[in-house]
């Protein structure tokens with residue numbers, strides 16, 4: 001498949017994943033019933049699978065490996081942290097306070113992953129500071 005198309009799929013999945021996680025967190029805080037609906041619980045898995053597979057496809061097409069490209073390794077570590085925090089935020093957190101803190105931390109982690117992808121640097125947005133200093 002054309003590289004540009006795969007990249008567009010990846011970027012679209014990134015946007016949908018972010019918006020979905022944002023909405024489910026807001027629903028969680030508002031105790032909304034829709035958060036427990038079948039669609040609200042299934043759709044994120046489909047979007048996140050597309051996100052992951054398109055990312056792997058991009059890396060393969062660029063012949064990148066996490067051992068040779070530190071920014072890709074940083075993305076994968078970030079992804080693992082995001083998944084863990086997301087589980088605490090939407091499922092495992094025992095109090096609403098715990099879930100909310102995990103949700104905010106997950107959103108910040110997501111922002112870090114995006115900035116790593118844009119900067120192609122494991123420091124992500126922090127690399128901008130290095131440039132300024």
Ligand code: HEM
Pocket residue numbers: 007010011014051052054055056058059062064075076079082110113114117118
């Ligand atoms: C939460 C997870 C992820 C987020 C938020 C994310 C975000 C992004 C974004 C925003 C871009 C576009 C950068 C640009 O426009 O230059 C991108 C590109 C890319 N992503 Fe991801 N990504 C994620 C997961 C992954 C995974 C799991 C892989 C690989 C295993 C991956 C591999 C890549 C590659 C190779 C590019 C480079 C595309 C290019 O510059 O041509 N991503 N990612």
